[in-house]
Amino acid sequence: MMRNTWIVTKIMLKMQYSSTSKQSNTWIYGLLVVILIPFFLIIMMQVFRSIIENVYHLLAEVNQESMLLGLAFLFITAVLLFFSFITILSAFYFSDDITAYIPLPLHPHQLLIGKAANPLIYNYLISAVIFIPFLFIYGSISNAPILFYVYGLILFIVFPIIPFTIVAVILMFVMRYVNIAKNKDRSKIFMGAGSLLFVILINVLVRLNLDDAALMNTFTVYMQEQEGILKMITMIFPPAYFGALSLHFAGSWSGLPALAALLAIFTITALLFILAGHHFYLKGVRGMSSGSKGKLSEKASHKLTKERSILKTYILKDIKIIIRTPAFLMQCVVQPLFFPVFITVILFLDLGEGLSSLGSITAEKNLFLILFMFSIIMLSANATAFTAISRDGAGRKINLFLPIPFHHLIFAKLLVAYLIPLIPFILITCVGIYVNIPIHILIGWIGISLLYNYLAVIINFLIDVFSPKLHWTDEQELFKGRFTPFFISLVQTAVFGIITLVLWNTNIKNVYLIMLILLIAVGALTDIAKTYLRKKVTLETLQNLDS
Amino acid sequence: MIEISQINKSFDGKNQIIDNLTLTIPDGKIVGFLGPNGAGKSTTINMMTGILPIDKGTITLNDIDIDKEPLKAKKIFGFVPDRSDIFLRLKGLEYLNFIADIYQVPEEIRQEKIKYYTEQFAIDHALGNYIQSYSHGMRQKIMVTSVLLHDPDIWILDEPLTGLDPKSSHALKRMMREHADKGNTVFFSSHGLEVVEQICDEVAIINHGKLLFYGTIEELQAKYQTDQSLENVFLELTNDA
Numbered sequence: 001m002m003r004n005t006w007i008v009t010k011i012m013l014k015m016q017y018s019s020t021s022k023q024s025n026t027w028i029y030g031l032l033v034v035i036l037i038p039f040f041l042i043i044m045m046q047v048f049r050s051i052i053e054n055v056y057h058l059l060a061e062v063n064q065e066s067m068l069l070g071l072a073f074l075f076i077t078a079v080l081l082f083f084s085f086i087t088i089l090s091a092f093y094f095s096d097d098i099t100a101y102i103p104l105p106l107h108p109h110q111l112l113i114g115k116a117a118n119p120l121i122y123n124y125l126i127s128a129v130i131f132i133p134f135l136f137i138y139g140s141i142s143n144a145p146i147l148f149y150v151y152g153l154i155l156f157i158v159f160p161i162i163p164f165t166i167v168a169v170i171l172m173f174v175m176r177y178v179n180i181a182k183n184k185d186r187s188k189i190f191m192g193a194g195s196l197l198f199v200i201l202i203n204v205l206v207r208l209n210l211d212d213a214a215l216m217n218t219f220t221v222y223m224q225e226q227e228g229i230l231k232m233i234t235m236i237f238p239p240a241y242f243g244a245l246s247l248h249f250a251g252s253w254s255g256l257p258a259l260a261a262l263l264a265i266f267t268i269t270a271l272l273f274i275l276a277g278h279h280f281y282l283k284g285v286r287g288m289s290s291g292s293k294g295k296l297s298e299k300a301s302h303k304l305t306k307e308r309s310i311l312k313t314y315i316l317k318d319i320k321i322i323i324r325t326p327a328f329l330m331q332c333v334v335q336p337l338f339f340p341v342f343i344t345v346i347l348f349l350d351l352g353e354g355l356s357s358l359g360s361i362t363a364e365k366n367l368f369l370i371l372f373m374f375s376i377i378m379l380s381a382n383a384t385a386f387t388a389i390s391r392d393g394a395g396r397k398i399n400l401f402l403p404i405p406f407h408h409l410i411f412a413k414l415l416v417a418y419l420i421p422l423i424p425f426i427l428i429t430c431v432g433i434y435v436n437i438p439i440h441i442l443i444g445w446i447g448i449s450l451l452y453n454y455l456a457v458i459i460n461f462l463i464d465v466f467s468p469k470l471h472w473t474d475e476q477e478l479f480k481g482r483f484t485p486f487f488i489s490l491v492q493t494a495v496f497g498i499i500t501l502v503l504w505n506t507n508i509k510n511v512y513l514i515m516l517i518l519l520i521a522v523g524a525l526t527d528i529a530k531t532y533l534r535k536k537v538t539l540e541t542l543q544n545l546d547s
Numbered sequence: 548m549i550e551i552s553q554i555n556k557s558f559d560g561k562n563q564i565i566d567n568l569t570l571t572i573p574d575g576k577i578v579g580f581l582g583p584n585g586a587g588k589s590t591t592i593n594m595m596t597g598i599l600p601i602d603k604g605t606i607t608l609n610d611i612d613i614d615k616e617p618l619k620a621k622k623i624f625g626f627v628p629d630r631s632d633i634f635l636r637l638k639g640l641e642y643l644n645f646i647a648d649i650y651q652v653p654e655e656i657r658q659e660k661i662k663y664y665t666e667q668f669a670i671d672h673a674l675g676n677y678i679q680s681y682s683h684g685m686r687q688k689i690m691v692t693s694v695l696l697h698d699p700d701i702w703i704l705d706e707p708l709t710g711l712d713p714k715s716s717h718a719l720k721r722m723m724r725e726h727a728d729k730g731n732t733v734f735f736s737s738h739g740l741e742v743v744e745q746i747c748d749e750v751a752i753i754n755h756g757k758l759l760f761y762g763t764i765e766e767l768q769a770k771y772q773t774d775q776s777l778e779n780v781f782l783e784l785t786n787d788a
Contacts, residue, residue, distance in 0.1 A: 324677075
């Protein structure tokens, strides 16, 4: 029984991460991991240590330092919930490979555990980046005993599974009913995104219904109680409460019951997950790929045969395919939306007026630099651009034998990749307006971000031209095991991160000068990238993609 | 007319996939392109259509060099590729309209042609559905229909009859004949020797990237002094017998 589960999990992971094409440059990734990850951890530790230290001492004065632990767990939970939605939808429902496993003599939960492996790896990676630095910073500030780190390790192993199982159970339940819908692709997307929006909506409604005066009253009451604030803020998600409590009392025996409570919650959610898998999963998956029927009316037929220019028709074709293919929609459109949505949620989670006055209290120069780095993180990995050629898969030949002018083809691909990331960018701009960012900073930021987006599009497009993934049978494969875009995005973040750090620490106070310097830097790099693209990407490059 | 002149192709710089191939496909004829798997048929067709660059030699379509004036050359041929599982997320009609836009076929003409050809191939009822929901044969039919929309002088078809039902296969063969009889060129690759025997005016047989024979079936039989079927001559010629 366990053997079969292990075999299925191993095969599924192998399918996820192995590549059919020759990978002679894997050592580069290894090297980048060795260099970049410690680099980012050091930067994060540097940046967050002083913030955490200040908050810790402030809270310790009123005996409420455990609130910091609670906030950390809530933050991790929010991030894991969002990412679980994407990874579970992709792995459980948008990947067609499940049809190959259904005929095998396996229990649904065995398939489910196999399918869960990849989303869980993501969850662990995310918590490793957030939780581990936090654990060590908090531990050293509070002079924590060794047991604190032992509990920390147990929590690191157990905690990421809880948000995962909750999301999986919700999605399995919802997807069970998608099968009866007519247009299955569309329903899959609506149901998936809908469940996510539902969770956000509930969160927002809960927050909106709290009136400030009553909140302050409660706050004062809880303030007087030991670990009162922790209890108050983690009320919405008890595992965060128990996690924080177990760490807070790691030095004494009272940490143990909290840890036991968390393990009990973990066991219950894990059992629920297996139960839901038995009852809903296969029912939700079977028959998902079948199509619909219907004859077009004369009017609809005429509407669909309108004459358009080559450029317009090509752009529309690409956009339609992205929107209609669940895997593309999730990776190219929905996933980039998560970061801005996440920021918006944090805004609503904010109990006071702290964030909404952020724009007016931060120094202009620092505010602009923070916003600039926001753009880099948000726009540097552009899934639409790094799959621009690969998305065509078997249909790529059509780009070559149809009489499409080469510059039209490249322009259409770049334009689609440029436009799609603007959706999350518009959302984050609205957040910017909400937090009262001064208008001149806002305009400068939008301008430089629009230029940077162009640079990111070209970089990601070049990645796809020079290391495309053309031979896929399932759209999900396009995003499996492609680490280059991720690393190039890290490199971009590192390069602009260093520029930003240098500017942050210089004596230049004038924000316009900062804008000008960054504009020149981004502009120059864009020009280099554009020239490189023109020189290196020709019709012959596309003809030789296969060889 | 298609003129292939001393073309060479190698993917690794060592093994010649196409070795000094020269072939002229005249107007007004249906020419079948035969060869065992891996003989170089698809590579040749890919070079003819601009999908692959040519290492050495030239290919001209109605005197236009595909390498020098690719855009001009691509406008005069219609190509049905060997794979029909493309653009699966587009509806049948959307795909046809996309192709009509690329070839800039006027609205009225495209509507008229789409109606005519999709009725001929009995896929008019499915135009509002995604290609993903089509059977292999239906996908093949939509590909063939897309080629007919802009009325190209030259038809290049890679295994066009695979997966077609008898009625559609008959309709396509009739269309190929009519097109050639108007003085146009029809060039198609096939594994179905019976079909080739049935409709081709001339055949080109290649193996290991080299042309083994070009001419009529009668000339083929005369050359090998036999009255055997094309299948037997083919097997003998390509050394697979």
